[in-house]
Amino acid sequence: MAYSDKVIDHYNNPRNVGALDKSSADVGTAVVGAPECGDVMKLQIKVEEGKIVDAKFKTFGCGSAIASSSLATEWVKGKSLDEALQIKNMDIVEELALPPVKIHCSVLAEDAIKSAIADYKSKQGAQPQEKTG
Amino acid sequence: MTAPNTVPPNPPAIGQPCPACGQPVESRLVCLACGALLALNPTSPGGLDFFGWFGLPPAMALDTALLSDRWRRLGFRLHPDLHRGDSALGPALALRLSSAVNAAYKMLLDPAARGAYLLAELSRRAGFTPDPKALPEGFLRDMFNLQEQLEESGPAEQQHTRGGLNRQLQALRTERDRLLTEALETALPEAPALTRIQQLLNQEKYLVKLSAE
Structure with a gap:
């Protein structure tokens, strides 16, 4: 199955590749993976006053996994945490026109958003005790 | 008759x-x-x-x-x-x-597929199905770091890393076979053993992918 134009665009020009300071209290980090294909995805969000102000990712995997995570970083930027939690993998499938065999890539991106937000929230909860990262 | x-x-x-x-x-x-x-x-x-x-x-x-x-x-x-x-x-x-x-x-x-099939049989026997994505704590982070390391290192260093990967893969497979054999000899396999087998089967997939690249 050929990749859609949108997947190819994200693959050739991935948005927001990179890393944020993992030890910073306002950064949430997720590393998630899909055993089906061995893909590994890291997604980070920077939160200020309840809004996601920046997002970075790096994915080792197929074109669909890279495109899904690239799109996820674009979508979460500017959203509140609650809004970002509303992003569903099927939204990504629709936007990128992923074929059924690549749906797990979009699931991975949704997992990454949720897990990054959970990491940020747990850091906020643990902040008073946690001085070094 | x-x-x-x-x-x-x-x-x-x-x-x-x-x-x-x-x-x-x-x-x-x-x-x-x-x-x-x-x-x-x-x-x-x-x-x-x-x-x-x-x-x-x-x-x-x-x-x-x-x-x-x-x-x-x-x-x-x-x-x-x-x-x-x-x-x-x-x-x-x-x-x-x-x-x-x-x-x-x-x-x-295929040993990995055979192991997964035997694990499904054991899960039925035990009345417990481990999380299909089960992995040891920190494993994905290690995989990510390893990928970055491979990406940034030269050929000699890459070969060294791959040697380590292959040894890790060998050790995983040995443990997988041992735990499956033990569980098959047990009347009621225990949940932690089944979860560990599922983890090993998953870890193997990541390592195979990594060493094939």
Whole structure:
């Protein structure tokens, strides 16, 4: 199955590749993976006053996994945490026109958003005790 | 008394006489001596006794020569042309079983797939299914760091890293085989052991992907 134009665009020009300071209290980090294909995805969000102000990712995997995570970083930027939690993998499938065999890539991106937000929230909860990262 | 070509309620154990021809049974799917259908529900998911089809005990250790021999003979016995006018095993069912046998043969030959199949059997026995994505704490982070390291390092260093990966893979497989063998010998396998086996099967997939790149 050929990749859609949108997947190819994200693959050739991935948005927001990179890393944020993992030890910073306002950064949430997720590393998630899909055993089906061995893909590994890291997604980070920077939160200020309840809004996601920046997002970075790096994915080792197929074109669909890279495109899904690239799109996820674009979508979460500017959203509140609650809004970002509303992003569903099927939204990504629709936007990128992923074929059924690549749906797990979009699931991975949704997992990454949720897990990054959970990491940020747990850091906020643990902040008073946690001085070094 | 069972008349020839009607399916017995339970397939005879390996070595027991075939209800149709009396020869010792070598496969619990079809009698390799006379071609009678032995399995009651050969295509129902609960009736998929893949090791039994080839007359082998469910185990990680596998007699591949015997497996291949039984596979060839099953293929012959399941040829649709031999089953025209057969009431229990007609040509259409024979064809379906023949492709199911081919898929089971391929699956059993692959240690990772064989392990996953045995884990599913053990999970049924234990009444506990481990999380299919189970991984040890921190494993994905290690994989990510390893990928970055591979990406940034030169050929000599990459080769060194790959050597380490292969040793890690070997160790995982040894542990996988040992734990599966132990669990198969246990009447009621324990949940932590099954979860560890699932973790090992998953870790193996990541490492295979990484070392293939």
